[in-house]
Amino acid sequence: MSKRLVAYFSASGVTAKTAKALAEAAEADLYEIQPQLPYTQADLNWMDKKSRSTVEMNDPDSRPAISGSVPGMDQYDVIFLGFPIWWYTAPTIIKTFLESYDMAGKKIVLFATSGGSGLGDTARTLQKVCPKAEFKGGKLLNGRQSRESLTSWIESLDI
Numbered sequence: 001m002s003k004r005l006v007a008y009f010s011a012s013g014v015t016a017k018t019a020k021a022l023a024e025a026a027e028a029d030l031y032e033i034q035p036q037l038p039y040t041q042a043d044l045n046w047m048d049k050k051s052r053s054t055v056e057m058n059d060p061d062s063r064p065a066i067s068g069s070v071p072g073m074d075q076y077d078v079i080f081l082g083f084p085i086w087w088y089t090a091p092t093i094i095k096t097f098l099e100s101y102d103m104a105g106k107k108i109v110l111f112a113t114s115g116g117s118g119l120g121d122t123a124r125t126l127q128k129v130c131p132k133a134e135f136k137g138g139k140l141l142n143g144r145q146s147r148e149s150l151t152s153w154i155e156s157l158d159i
Contacts, residue, residue, distance in 0.1 A: 002077035002107075002159065004028035007070065009083045009093050011039050011053075015113045018141045019082045022111065025150035026080060033097050036065035046086070053086060062092040066100065078107045078159050081126075082141075085114035089122045095129050103133035107159050110138030 006028045008019035016032065023030040043052035056062040070076075081097070083090050090112070098108075108130075110123055119138045127135050136157050141150075 003075050004078045004080065005031060005070065005073075005076040006080040006082065007031045007033055007097065008081070009033040009035075009091060009097070011044055011084060011091075015082050015084050018111065018113055018145060019080075021145050021147070022080055022082070022141070022150055025145075025147050026154050028078075028080065029076075031070050033093060034067045035093055036067045053091070056092045057087045057089075059092075063096040063099065064091075064093045066093065066096050069100065073101045076106065078109065079103075080109045080111060082111045082113075085112050085117050085119070085122075085140075088117050088120045089125055094126065098126060098130045098133075103130040105132065105134070107134045107136050109136045109157060109159065111141045112138065113142055114140055 004026050006019050006023040006026060008015050010016035010019070010032070019030065039052065045051040046054060048054060056064060081094065083094050110119065110126070112119055118140060123135050123138050136159060139153060
């Protein structure tokens, strides 16, 4: 069996709950991607064109700094990578995470939470950031996820 990691970014705690349930179902280690400068409520105000999150998402080169790193990242073969959907895609801190490690040969499975939009072309966008990784699809995991439904999804991935 491959060594698995559930790595996630959660600005409000919603994605964190899903990541913890997924880590249990996948029998995976858990790692929270934390920004070096935590987001405030004002930073997350998507209606404010000058808020930090809006500015970051409008800049394709934005790479918010991350606090800490995954111990022993090279031991993981499969990475479940979770985040909230911001502006129809992954927050730019996810690109920072992917670019922080050698992802060559790793299988990356995306999962996200969203208040209203799907994954869109998120996988294609992130594949460009680490082209030597194998992206294995993605899924919105909104609401409470049962262990059975998560296990069924994981088994369907062929990882």
